[in-house]
Structure formats: structure tokens, C-alpha cells
Amino acid sequence: MTVANSLRLERQADGLAWLWIDQPDRITNTLSPGLLAELEGVLQALAPMPPRGLVIASAKAAGFIAGADIRVLAGLESGAAARDLAARGWAVFQRLAAAPYPTLALIRGHCLGGGLELALACRYRIVVDEPGTRLALPEVLLGIIPGWGGMARLPALIGSAQALNLMLTGKGVDARRAKGLGLADACVPPRVMENAARILVVSGQPARRLPWFQRLANGPLKALVARQAGRQLAARVRREHYPAPYAILATWARFGGDPRAVPPASPASLESLLAHPATASLMRVFFLQERLKGLAKAVDFAPAYVHVVGAGVMGGDIAALCAGAGLRVTLQDQSIERIAPAIARAARGFQRKFRGDGRQIRLALDRLIPDPAGLGAGRADVIIEAIVEDLAAKQALFAELERRARPQALLATNTSSLGLGQIAAALADPARLVGLHFFNPVALMPLVEVVRGPATDPALLACSLAFVRRLDKLPLAVADSPGFLVNAVLAPYLLEALRCVEEGLAPEAVDAALVAFGMPVGPVELADTIGLDVALAAGRVLGGAAEPPRLLQERVAAGLLGKKSGQGFYRWEGGRRVGQVHPEMGSAAARADLARRIINPLITATERCVAQGVVADGDLADAGVIFGAGFAPFTGGPLHFKARGGVSTP
Numbered sequence: 001m002t003v004a005n006s007l008r009l010e011r012q013a014d015g016l017a018w019l020w021i022d023q024p025d026r027i028t029n030t031l032s033p034g035l036l037a038e039l040e041g042v043l044q045a046l047a048p049m050p051p052r053g054l055v056i057a058s059a060k061a062a063g064f065i066a067g068a069d070i071r072v073l074a075g076l077e078s079g080a081a082a083r084d085l086a087a088r089g090w091a092v093f094q095r096l097a098a099a100p101y102p103t104l105a106l107i108r109g110h111c112l113g114g115g116l117e118l119a120l121a122c123r124y125r126i127v128v129d130e131p132g133t134r135l136a137l138p139e140v141l142l143g144i145i146p147g148w149g150g151m152a153r154l155p156a157l158i159g160s161a162q163a164l165n166l167m168l169t170g171k172g173v174d175a176r177r178a179k180g181l182g183l184a185d186a187c188v189p190p191r192v193m194e195n196a197a198r199i200l201v202v203s204g205q206p207a208r209r210l211p212w213f214q215r216l217a218n219g220p221l222k223a224l225v226a227r228q229a230g231r232q233l234a235a236r237v238r239r240e241h242y243p244a245p246y247a248i249l250a251t252w253a254r255f256g257g258d259p260r261a262v263p264p265a266s267p268a269s270l271e272s273l274l275a276h277p278a279t280a281s282l283m284r285v286f287f288l289q290e291r292l293k294g295l296a297k298a299v300d301f302a303p304a305y306v307h308v309v310g311a312g313v314m315g316g317d318i319a320a321l322c323a324g325a326g327l328r329v330t331l332q333d334q335s336i337e338r339i340a341p342a343i344a345r346a347a348r349g350f351q352r353k354f355r356g357d358g359r360q361i362r363l364a365l366d367r368l369i370p371d372p373a374g375l376g377a378g379r380a381d382v383i384i385e386a387i388v389e390d391l392a393a394k395q396a397l398f399a400e401l402e403r404r405a406r407p408q409a410l411l412a413t414n415t416s417s418l419g420l421g422q423i424a425a426a427l428a429d430p431a432r433l434v435g436l437h438f439f440n441p442v443a444l445m446p447l448v449e450v451v452r453g454p455a456t457d458p459a460l461l462a463c464s465l466a467f468v469r470r471l472d473k474l475p476l477a478v479a480d481s482p483g484f485l486v487n488a489v490l491a492p493y494l495l496e497a498l499r500c501v502e503e504g505l506a507p508e509a510v511d512a513a514l515v516a517f518g519m520p521v522g523p524v525e526l527a528d529t530i531g532l533d534v535a536l537a538a539g540r541v542l543g544g545a546a547e548p549p550r551l552l553q554e555r556v557a558a559g560l561l562g563k564k565s566g567q568g569f570y571r572w573e574g575g576r577r578v579g580q581v582h583p584e585m586g587s588a589a590a591r592a593d594l595a596r597r598i599i600n601p602l603i604t605a606t607e608r609c610v611a612q613g614v615v616a617d618g619d620l621a622d623a624g625v626i627f628g629a630g631f632a633p634f635t636g637g638p639l640h641f642k643a644r645g646g647v648s649t650p
Contacts, residue, residue: 007038008059009045015052016198022059029058031114032069033088039118040092043099053102053201056122063109063132065118073144074283079264079271082147086259086270089114089148093121097149104201106193107184111135112172117150120157123207124200127175127184128193135183136172140244142286143279143634145259147270151248152257158182159214160222164229164252168245177355182208226253241518241634243267243276277644281636288623288637292447292476296469299462303381303410303470304328309374309397314414315386316342317442320349323368325471330369330376339370349443377404382467384436386414394418395426402427410463412436416487417541420453420480430455434464437484438473439628440530447628448473453480476624481614483542485621486628488609489638491542492601494535495549497523498569500598502551507569510594517595518632524569525577527552528562532569602631603638610639 006029008020019042021029029035046054058064068089076082096103096118105111105119108128116135119125127133137146137154145151146167155163158181166173179187185208188196210218217225229249239246247268255261255268264271273279304327308319311333319331319342333339346368347361354360369376377383383401387393394413401411411432413423424430435451448468452461461477468475478484483491500510501524511522527535536556539548555561555568562568563575570577606621615621622637635641 005038006035007042009042011051014198016201017046017051017054019054019056020059021056021065027060028062028066028110029060029064029115030066030069031089031118032072033085036089036092040095043092043095046099046101050099050101053104054099055104055106055197055201056118057106057197058108061109064105064107064111065113065115066110067113067115067138070142070283070286073142074280074287076274079269079274082270082274083260083264086147089117090258090260093117093149097121097153102201102204104197106197107133107135107175108190108193109133113137113139113146114148117146117148117153120150120153124205125178125184126186126188126193126197126200127178129175129187129189131174133175133178134172135178136170137167138170138172140168140242140248141170141282143242143244143276143282144273145244145248145251145270147259149257151252151259154183155218155252155257156210157208159210160217160225160252164225164249167248167252168229168233174355176357222253238516238518239267241632242278244273244279247273278634281634281640284636284640285623285626285633288619288626289474291619292474292623292627293469295475295477296465299459299466301463301466301470303467305376305380305382306330307332307371307374307376307380307383308386309333309377309383309401310386310388310414311339311342312386314438314440314442315384316345317349317440318384318386318414318438319368320346321438321442321471323364324350324353326367327470328367328369330371330374330380332371332374332376335372336370339372343368343370353443374404377401378406380405380409382410382412384412384414389415389417391418391422394423398423398433399426402429402432410434410460410467412464414438417483417537419482420451420456424453424455431457432460434460435480435484436464436468437478437486439486445628446474447486447624448475449478449484449486449624449628450475451478451480451484474623474627476615476620476628478624479612479614481609481612483538485606485609485614485624487538488542488614489602489605489625490629491535491538492605493598494523494527495539495546495552496598496601498527498535498549498552500594501569502549505594510598513591513594514598516588516591517599518634520630523598528568528570528572528577530562531564532556532560532562599638602629603642606638 006023010018023029103122104124105122106126107119109132111119116137137150139146162181175187178184186196233245250268251257251259251262259270262269306322306327307330308315309332311331319329323329331339347365350361350364383405385397412434414436416437420433420435424433433453434456437449439445450464465475497510501507507524511524514522533556536548536552560567563572566572571579606625609615610618610621618639622639625631626633626637631638
């Protein structure tokens with residue numbers, strides 16, 4: 001057995017060699033320059049006496065390899081340094097790919113970025129059929145590109161269409177999808193993974209080869225495929241905001257997926273990407289996300305049973321989220337008839353989440369139990385209230401829940417507008433109440449605001465943060481303040497947009513300006529989506545001294561509430577906006593001026609929330625507004641954007 005700092009090489013009696021990756025003092029493996037050097041040393045050591053086959057696996061329960069070390073990438077100070085790092089990784093992985101003996105990557109858990117590029121350099125790949133197994137090239141989300149051969153090997157393995165979809169979006173695939181794409185040669189359960197690796201690595205099975213028509217897309221038809229992908233990309237993201245996907249497409253189409261071949265002056269070069277402000281901002285967003293995840297590490301809280309009261313859209317979707325995450329859930333409402341729509345919606349969600357895996361869908365539905373009598377309240381580790389926003393109703397419910405709940409159970413409200421101090425006044429022990437403010441749609445929105453009331457026990461707040469991470473969401477601790485953080489900054493933003501409409505600007509023009517700025521959806525369409533009645537109520541509470549726009553008040557009075565009524569500022573049918581949609585209106589300068597006007601109140605409100613202690617600091621405020629309100633990630637957050645001179649607030 002040969003031991004290096006992060007690698008352990010074991011030669012076995014059957015002639016196989018096993019290379020175990022296990023970086024010391026880290027929960028996950030990452031590909032640092034040091035680990036690359038160790039891997040090169042191992043390959044050199046194997047050269048004089050080649051093994052019968054080499055299996056590369058992780059010794060960590062947390063996964064295979066979580067990608068390159070982001071701290072190293074963020075610390076690169078020049079294009080030359082980036083090019084040197086790319087060249088080193090490329091050379092090591094090319095040596096692995098050229099090994100005269102068969103090689104296999106045994107992938108259990110996350111296999112991301114450089115980790116997947118390492119696996120692609122092996123002759124074979126086996127994925128372990130577990131929920132945690134995930135394969136992706138997510139570099140584009142950091143504003144960078146796969147630099148160690150992935151842009152060449154992935155299209156050659158699974159075809160250009162599927163490969164470009166993964167590389168240009170950063171999306172991942174689970175174990176079964178990886179097998180279906182041809183990214184993995186086998187998908188096996190954990191109990192047989194090592195035996196499966198032993199058999200496959202010495203099987204002599206030919207490496208996967210694409211059908212002839214898919215090979216055309218990597219050869220004679222490459223230019224056509226690139227043009228089509230470029231049109232689809234342009235419809236989704238703007239080059240000036242997110243240059244990395246354009247660099248990936250150009251590197252694949254013109255330079256064979258080799259970033260070393262891209263001239264330094266090209267917009268697709270490593271030098272250009274490193275110099276672009278979006279790259280630093282997107283890496284900042286990554287570290288902000290890691291900080292949010294870290295907020296939950298202060299306590300070991302592992303609930304198994306959740307009781308949700310209220311089977312409306314929010315309550316039902318929260319219950320489904322918990323059941324999909326493996327928790328037992330009871331869902332309470334006044335009758336089975338009120339609960340049934342939530343169960344049906346959950347079934348559709350599980351169908352998407354588990355990609356039609358009937359067994360997983362059945363297990364998740366079995367965990368979601370209708371409970372009109374509320375019997376689960378006495379057994380649950382966490383109780384979440386998601387009923388109508390009525391103070392008296394919530395107070396009465398929590399007074400009853402406190403009597404029925406276990407003494408150590410966590411009591412949480414999903415309120416978005418009422419103060420926790422008011423709700424907790426009905427409790428004998430107000431310290432038991434916390435806020436868990438989920439956002440709609442629950443399954444898609446990554447952030448949950450964890451609200452500390454005036455009397456909330458700090459230990460229970462820490463447990464709440466851990467519970468949110470258990471659901472694979474990002475927890476943000478906020479103070480009990482009107483609108484908390486996200487709604488407090490969204491309300492003035494939406495109201496300013498609607499004032500622009502009241503002044504005579506077309507809703508399409510307003511939305512086009514903000515989409516051009518980088519928001520995922522325009523503010524007028526967002527107001528229609530959340531409900532104009534909700535926007536009006538929030539505006540009256542959170543909009544400051546100014547009266548909400550008259551046009552908004554008139555529409556609400558007429559029952560034109562937006563998406564849910566079929567008509568607001570736009571017309572809606574079947575939950576979709578209908579009518580002509582103008583992607584852009586007016587000159588670029590006019591759109592930029594309009595965007596600055598509408599964003600100004602959001603930035604001012606974010607600054608106010610920091611000053612008032614709603615969040616601990618400006619970095620967490622930026623994280624909350626990005627992950628909770630969809631503020632353009634390429635900016636690094638509203639406060640970071642202002643600090644870089646993006647907007648000058650009054």
C-alpha cells in the first residue's frame with residue numbers, strides 16, 4: 001500500500017490497483033494543485049509495473065470529488081496563472097486517459113467539475129444508485145469553463161446536444177440519468193459497487209462509441225450545431241452578463257474543447273473570463289451560498305417527523321418538500337377534501353423529482369399522510385403552521401398546538417406579514433416560536449428565511465437553521481421586522497415599477513428593462529404572478545409613507561388580481577401569460593436608465609435592513625436578495641453592485 005497526502009494506492013492480489021481519494025481535514029474531496037501533483041505521481045509510480053486495472057474511488061462518505069478547489073480558482077491573479085493551472089490539469093488527465101491499462105471511476109455521491117473531468121478521462125464509469133449521486137460540470141455557474149478536458153470528452157461520450165445542455169447550464173444528472181445518457185457504463189446499488197467495479201475494469205468491454213449520426217454533430221455538422229446552440233443561448237442569457245457559456249460554446253466549436261488553444265485576446269479565453277467582473281461576482285455568490293449553508297452547522301438537529309397545518313398551496317408544498325426529503329409528514333386541514341388537492345399536487349411534483357421512478361414516488365407519497373384530526377401534532381419533531389394570514393386564527397392555533405405538542409418540538413410559522421411577537425403572545429412559552437418563511441414556488445426557491453422573534457430561544461433558532469438545510473434549502477437568519485428581508489426589499493421595487501406604468505410606460509417596456517438588466521422576470525409580471533392584492537397589501541405595509549399606485553388600487557378593486565384571476569396588468573390563461581411579448585423596447589440607454597430607477601428603491605431598502613439589524617451584515621443581505629428575490633447573480637448582490645458603481649442611490 002502506497003500512501004500520499006490525499007491519495008491511497010492499494011495493489012491487490014488479483015492484480016488490480018485501487019486509488020482511494022481522501023483529502024485530510026476536509027469533509028469533501030476537491031481537486032487542488034497538490035492533489036493533481038499527487039495523482040501525477042501515482043500514475044508515474046504505476047508505469048514500471050502496470051496494474052491489471054485501476055479503480056479510482058473516494059474514501060469519503062460525502063462523495064467522489066466536489067470539483068476544483070474554488071479558493072484556488074478565486075485566488076488566481078492573472079490569465080497566465082489560469083492558463084498554467086488549466087495546462088497542468090489537462091496534462092495529468094491526458095496521462096490518465098492514455099494509460100495502457102483499463103481505468104474506472106467508481107462514483108458515489110457528488111462528482112462535479114474537475115471531478116467529472118477526471119472520471120471522463122477514465123475508460124469506464126460506474127455510478128452508485130443513491131439519491132446523493134450527482135454528476136455535473138457546473139463551472140459556468142462560477143463564470144468559468146471546464147479546463148481539464150471535459151469540453152472535449154463529454155461531447156465525444158454522450159453527443160454534442162446533451163453535452164452542451166449540461167455544460168451551458170451547469171445542470172446535473174442523477175445516477176440513473178447518467179446511465180441513460182451514456183455518461184456511465186453501469187448504475188449499481190451500493191452493496192455491489194466494488195464487485196461491479198472489479199468485473200467491469202477487467203472485462204475488456206470496448207469504450208462507448210457514439211452512433212454515426214451523433215458523431216456527425218461533433219464533426220461535419222459542428223458549425224450548424226454551434227449556431228443553433230448559440231441562438232438558444234442568446235435567448236436565455238446575455239453575453240455581457242454571463243460570458244462563460246459563450247466561451248464554452250466557442251471553445252468547443254472552434255478549438256476542439258481545448259482552452260489552451262484559445263488565443264489570450266479572444267473573449268473565450270481564460271484571460272478574458274478572469275478579467276470579466278461577472279466572474280468575481282459569481283464566485284462571490286458561490287461563497288455567499290457556502291456561508292448560508294454554514295449557518296446550519298452549529299447544532300446537530302435531525303428531525304424525522306414533521307406536522308404541517310394548512311393544506312393550501314404553501315402548506316401543501318412545504319409538506320411535499322419535507323416528504324420528498326425523506327421525512328415523515330402529516331398534513332392537517334379541516335377535511336380530507338381540503339387536503340386532497342395538496343396530495344395530488346405532491347404526486348405530480350414527486351413524478352418530476354424522481355423522474356418517474358415508481359418506487360421512490362410511492363415511498364414519498366407513503367410518507368405524506370393526510371391528517372384532518374391533527375393527530376400528528378403530538379408526535380412531530382417540527383410543527384409548521386401555514387394557514388391564512390389572520391392574527392387571531394394563528395394565535396388560537398398555536399395555543400392549541402402548544403398544549404398538544406411534545407415539549408421539545410419546534411413550533412414554526414410560515415407567516416410573511418405578521419410579527420412573531422404578536423403570534424407568540426398566545427403561547428405560554430413564547431420562546432418556542434420561530435418563523436420559517438418559505439417562498440413560492442416552494443420546490444424551486446432555494447432560500448428560507450428563519451425568523452427570530454423577540455423571545456425566540458437561540459437554541460431553537462439554531463435547530464431551525466439545521467432543519468432548513470435538512471430540506472436542502474439555504475437558511476437565512478433574519479429579525480422579526482415587517483417583511484423580514486426579501487419582502488421588505490421587493491415591495492418598494494415592485495411599487496416603483498408600477499408607478500412607472502401609472503406614468504404611462506407600457507408594462508412590457510418596464511419588464512423588458514429589468515430583464516435586460518438581468519432579473520429573471522420583470523417586476524410587473526412578478527406582481528401579476530404573486531397577486532396584485534398581495535402586492536397592494538405589502539405596499540401599504542412596506543412601501544413607506546407613499547400611497548401605493550392608484551392603478552394598482554383600481555385593478556384590485558375591480559377584481560383584476562393577476563395570474564390567479566386571469567387578468568391583471570397582463571392576461572393569463574391556464575397559468576400562462578398570453579398576448580404579444582416584446583423582448584426589448586426602447587433604446588439600450590433608456591432601458592438602463594429605467595432599470596436604475598426601479599432598482600434604486602430595492603438597494604435603499606436592502607441598506608436599511610442591514611442598518612436595522614434585520615440581517616447580520618451586508619454580505620448576508622446580498623445573499624438573501626439573490627437567492628430569495630432572484631436579484632441578478634452576475635452583480636454579486638445589490639449592495640455589491642452599488643459598491644462597484646452600478647447604481648447611485650439618493
